[in-house]
Amino acid sequence: MYRYKCIVSYDGTKYMGFQIQDELPTIELKLKEAMYKMLKEDIKIYPSGRTDRYVHAKGQVFHFDIDKNIPVNGINAFLPNDIYIVDVTMVDEEFHARFSAKAKEYRYYINQGEYNPLLVNYAPNIKGLDINKMEEALKLLEGTHNFKGFASAQIDPRKDTVKTIFEIKLNVRGVFLEFVFIGSGFLKYQIRRMMGLIIEIGRGKESKTKITEVLDKCDPSISHKVAPGCGLYLYKVYYESM
Amino acid sequence: MYRYKCIVSYDGTKYMGFQIQDELPTIELKLKEAMYKMLKEDIKIYPSGRTDRYVHAKGQVFHFDIDKNIPVNGINAFLPNDIYIVDVTMVDEEFHARFSAKAKEYRYYINQGEYNPLLVNYAPNIKGLDINKMEEALKLLEGTHNFKGFASAQIDPRKDTVKTIFEIKLNVRGVFLEFVFIGSGFLKYQIRRMMGLIIEIGRGKESKTKITEVLDKCDPSISHKVAPGCGLYLYKVYYESM
Numbered sequence: 385m386y387r388y389k390c391i392v393s394y395d396g397t398k399y400m401g402f403q404i405q406d407e408l409p410t411i412e413l414k415l416k417e418a419m420y421k422m423l424k425e426d427i428k429i430y431p432s433g434r435t436d437r438y439v440h441a442k443g444q445v446f447h448f449d450i451d452k453n454i455p456v457n458g459i460n461a462f463l464p465n466d467i468y469i470v471d472v473t474m475v476d477e478e479f480h481a482r483f484s485a486k487a488k489e490y491r492y493y494i495n496q497g498e499y500n501p502l503l504v505n506y507a508p509n510i511k512g513l514d515i516n517k518m519e520e521a522l523k524l525l526e527g528t529h530n531f532k533g534f535a536s537a538q539i540d541p542r543k544d545t546v547k548t549i550f551e552i553k554l555n556v557r558g559v560f561l562e563f564v565f566i567g568s569g570f571l572k573y574q575i576r577r578m579m580g581l582i583i584e585i586g587r588g589k590e591s592k593t594k595i596t597e598v599l600d601k602c603d604p605s606i607s608h609k610v611a612p613g614c615g616l617y618l619y620k621v622y623y624e625s626m
Numbered sequence: 627m628y629r630y631k632c633i634v635s636y637d638g639t640k641y642m643g644f645q646i647q648d649e650l651p652t653i654e655l656k657l658k659e660a661m662y663k664m665l666k667e668d669i670k671i672y673p674s675g676r677t678d679r680y681v682h683a684k685g686q687v688f689h690f691d692i693d694k695n696i697p698v699n700g701i702n703a704f705l706p707n708d709i710y711i712v713d714v715t716m717v718d719e720e721f722h723a724r725f726s727a728k729a730k731e732y733r734y735y736i737n738q739g740e741y742n743p744l745l746v747n748y749a750p751n752i753k754g755l756d757i758n759k760m761e762e763a764l765k766l767l768e769g770t771h772n773f774k775g776f777a778s779a780q781i782d783p784r785k786d787t788v789k790t791i792f793e794i795k796l797n798v799r800g801v802f803l804e805f806v807f808i809g810s811g812f813l814k815y816q817i818r819r820m821m822g823l824i825i826e827i828g829r830g831k832e833s834k835t836k837i838t839e840v841l842d843k844c845d846p847s848i849s850h851k852v853a854p855g856c857g858l859y860l861y862k863v864y865y866e867s868m
Contacts (some may be wrong), residue, residue, distance in 0.1 A: 393742065395743050395746075395747075465743065466744075468743040472705055501635050502708075505708070592835060616807045
């Protein structure tokens, strides 16, 4: 058996998310279809995690196993042009795209400039945000916390919701705001719900003490805003040595 | 009767071009549907010209007539988020989006960097282009010429194919190449077919003398390459005083 690690980049605009949902357009379905066309085998795909509807990826990672040693670099020819395998490496059987991941980097982009229909699916258009207020609030999210208050309300109550965010940066890039989150792992909806509240704070509609309240009370119903998926990018998955 | 001039910006990725084709997704259909929802009237749209499938627009212009004096700024609420009316102005009855146009500016973008599925519908990925060779070839296209050799092969033989290109610029913007064409008017496929040959020259597969040959012979069958529509943007339509 051979195990392959793949780095995949995609434009999430036309997809219902990563995870397969019957015949609906999903990243996983397109990957499985391409694999089937190339390998004539039904391949199981193990991603580092799912991404939501409309969320993009620069460096999503998945692994798969196959009992032949074959070149898999040609897979891009079988994929739609908005999904692209950046790298394929044969890895040790101990490697697991999800369990071996040490950290993940997500980025969130906001267009502060004029409304532009060419950018709307890549960076939501939000104006009048106070950068200092957002930076102060973002500092409260760094470190180890129980992030249950920012998780999906449907989260499994047995799930461990204590995670560490190693670093958060807010960079101004022309008319764009770039939020960088590097953490041990993120819960379902966590970044979009953190961003939803950060945007409210940037607008002056909430104060940064709300961050502390959501973290302390561990109740997903306290903060309601969820930032649009189209601004979110799974940027990189970090592993020990590759 | 009131005449309105509208500037519209759109992401052409999901559309079959500007011009209505029954129920297929086109920019004109979406504009007419939005107008109907807002005004409860079937409105005829007069664009400055058509754009092809997948071609984008920053500043396409159209006009329409209506016998009521009503605010039309709310039309964006009825449009998909990838089509956006940037400006609406009431104009004189002598204004005509097509016939009053003095010049048009198109831009063409190429991504010279890494293949990126997030950019592929906005700037085709083409590497190894010689910028000096392309600049020399572009100079041959400036000025007044019979551009029939770069037109669609199906062009009406009675059509005046003599046009003037006032200016062509090639700007390097990071990993992107930006080609700017400002001219009195452009024939169907003209820019994509000029770009198709310019790319071949940049690749070293053709020499710049081919430009002169296509211009001189006025035969659309001499040069075959058509650059992808997704790299082309109708950037601006110029009028006398607005």
